[in-house]
Amino acid sequence: MDSMNTAPDPAAEHRWLTDEEQRVWRAYLHATTLLEDHLDRQLQRDAGMPHIYYGLLVSLGEAPRRRLRMTELAMKAKITRSRLSHAIARLEKNGWVRREDCPSDKRGQFAVLTEEGVAVLGRTAPGHVTAVRQALFDRLSPGQQKALGEIMEIVAEGLQPDEAGADLPWLR
Amino acid sequence: MDSMNTAPDPAAEHRWLTDEEQRVWRAYLHATTLLEDHLDRQLQRDAGMPHIYYGLLVSLGEAPRRRLRMTELAMKAKITRSRLSHAIARLEKNGWVRREDCPSDKRGQFAVLTEEGVAVLGRTAPGHVTAVRQALFDRLSPGQQKALGEIMEIVAEGLQPDEAGADLPWLR
DNA sequence: CCCGACTTGTTCAAGTTTCAAGGAGACGCC
DNA sequence: GGCGTCTCCTTGAAACTTGAACAAGTCGGG
Numbered sequence A, B: 001m002d003s004m005n006t007a008p009d010p011a012a013e014h015r016w017l018t019d020e021e022q023r024v025w026r027a028y029l030h031a032t033t034l035l036e037d038h039l040d041r042q043l044q045r046d047a048g049m050p051h052i053y054y055g056l057l058v059s060l061g062e063a064p065r066r067r068l069r070m071t072e073l074a075m076k077a078k079i080t081r082s083r084l085s086h087a088i089a090r091l092e093k094n095g096w097v098r099r100e101d102c103p104s105d106k107r108g109q110f111a112v113l114t115e116e117g118v119a120v121l122g123r124t125a126p127g128h129v130t131a132v133r134q135a136l137f138d139r140l141s142p143g144q145q146k147a148l149g150e151i152m153e154i155v156a157e158g159l160q161p162d163e164a165g166a167d168l169p170w171l172r
Numbered sequence C: 001c002c003c004g005a006c007t008t009g010t011t012c013a014a015g016t017t018t019c020a021a022g023g024a025g026a027c028g029c030c
Numbered sequence D: 001g002g003c004g005t006c007t008c009c010t011t012g013a014a015a016c017t018t019g020a021a022c023a024a025g026t027c028g029g030g
Helices: A021-048 A052-064 A071-078 A080-093 A113-134 A143-161 B019-046 B051-062 B070-077 B081-094 B114-133 B142-159
Strands: A067-068 A097-100 A109-113 B067-069 B097-101 B109-113
Touching: A021 A113, A021 B142, A052 A067, A052 A071, A052 A080, A052 A097, A052 A109, A052 A113, A067 A071, A067 A143, A071 A080, A071 A109, A080 A097, A080 A109, A097 B067, A109 A113, A113 B142, A143 B019, A143 B114, A143 B142, B019 B051, B051 B067, B051 B070, B051 B081, B051 B097, B051 B109, B051 B114, B067 B070, B067 B114, B070 B081, B070 B109, B109 B114
Parallel strands: none
Antiparallel strands: A067 A109, A097 A109, B067 B109, B097 B109
């Protein structure tokens, strides 16, 4: 989505994307949005929640005592505390998560996965894994899977660290 | 809708992700959300609109006579017509897009990029390209770029076609 | 002990996306 | 022409996200 490739452009030289880079970039955008939409739809249908909400339940399910401090969970999910606050409220209404006060810090709250939440995960996870497998892993060679992992780690690494107080969505 | 190769889902055997697959999948989720957030933030700051709105302007800018029918634009952007309708309303309020009636089909509407819209793109595109380059291409070897392109094309191909009238967000 | 500085989590308002209708025109067919 | 059925796009309400502002709690000096 970044064309006008032959423009001389003001303010001195500017490196546009080559045709090949542009092809790759568009394929990336296309595939990632398609996959995200696909999984969102799959989970909405089978679990009654979008992908990110599902991710919250998974994170809680993996945590010790199935609970996490709000801030910690927000960091894991890479969302703002505000957004998490709303999300947990919704999941609470569904009965899949419960809030608990933190004894050692009166400001703190734990989000705790309920039994019902565990149950939802249990009967939903297989279908989700299947969807991921069918959309991604079943279509890639072992070499491609390896390459994808490496590439994504590189990209994440470049964006992740708090370089010069740059992008820390969960602290905004 | 469910697989054709594995067993009937009822709690029977189920192929989970291997540790390695899980590593790759999490890296994928991590990197893609980080990148999406990064670009959204960059564009919101520099252009006053999220990534997808920017994409709409780009699509219009590339189209003949800088105009596209609503449905066509929705397909290009892979969003529903409803969503597009709201989005264009917003862009119209910004003065970057204008609506025009289709002469040959009175139901039809064209979304047309205005001069202001062109200007916004012109002064915004370089920064955006730089952001993409810094986050992605500058960090990958030529081989990785090629691999990424191939992988994304495979994934998109698997999700794209209207297999059994499955997932067509823009027709819902 | 008290103050300022920072953290934690929530809330509000504004903006965006989704979902379910619905109006209006096109199209085929009798 | 009259009908039923599509297609094109919009609408309004509900759900979700965002960013700023806020109350409450913690913490480290002085």
